[in-house]
Amino acid sequence: MNDGYPLLLRLTDKNVTIIGGGKIATRKARGLLMTGANITVVAPSFTEELQQMAVHRIQEKYHSSHIKTAFLIFCCTNDPAVNTKITKDIATHQLINDCTDKSRSDFFNMxxxxxxxxxxxxxxxxxxxxxxxxxxxxxxxxxxx
Missing domain, CATH: 3.30.160 (Double Stranded RNA Binding Domain)
Incomplete structure (x- = not known):
């Protein structure tokens, strides 16, 4: 754990992928909308609010190709096996926030x-x-x- 100053990221034109389509994914997407990031949400289904947001939606189950171009990844599913797979699929240059297990997260929202x-x-x-x-x-x- 780094006890230094918080790192604030400029996300304009960066690829951000959110895996999950429920309440937590919706909250993450809502917070990212004003950042200028290219937001993709992957899930078999989406909340009504997510369906209305100006984000790219991929309505299917997760597979590793969904995060290939992502800079930031938010793992927001309620399936422990999927969450574990996502954390194992990331590359060393990618940052992940596992909303279900902070020990597997590279960053936290503020x-x-x-x-x-x-x-x-x-x-x-x-x-x-x-x-x-x-x-x-x-x-x-x-x-x-």
């Missing part, structure tokens, strides 16, 4: 608040994302940020 002149990001290193959001909300309400 709760963020962006203003013109600053960005505040809170992370619990994947331990408790809801707590990170709560801390950020408390900061926003208690200070002029």
């Amino acid at each position: 709760a963020t608040f962006h203003q013109e002149d600053h960005l505040i990001a809170i992370s619990t290193s994947g331990e408790n994302p809801a707590r990170a959001t709560e801390i950020l909300q408390n900061l926003k309400h208690s200070a002029d940020i």
Whole structure:
């Protein structure tokens, strides 16, 4: 675990693949929409919200070719065998976030608040994302940020 400063990535024109079509995949895609990333979601079915999003959808079960060109990969299925396969299929230059097992993740999402002149990001290193959001909300309400 790196205790250094959080790394914020510029994702414009980068390929991001989300495996899974449920609530977690939907939340990840929603958060990525404003980044300028090329977002692909792979799943046998998608939430209604995902069906409406401006993302590339591949409606089928996962296979390794789905992540060949991905820079970032989000593993969001509820099938442990599929999640394990995805983590084994990645190349060394790819980064993965396994939403079901943080020990297999290269990065974690952060709760963020962006203003013109600053960005505040809170992370619990994947331990408790809801707590990170709560801390950020408390900061926003208690200070002029």
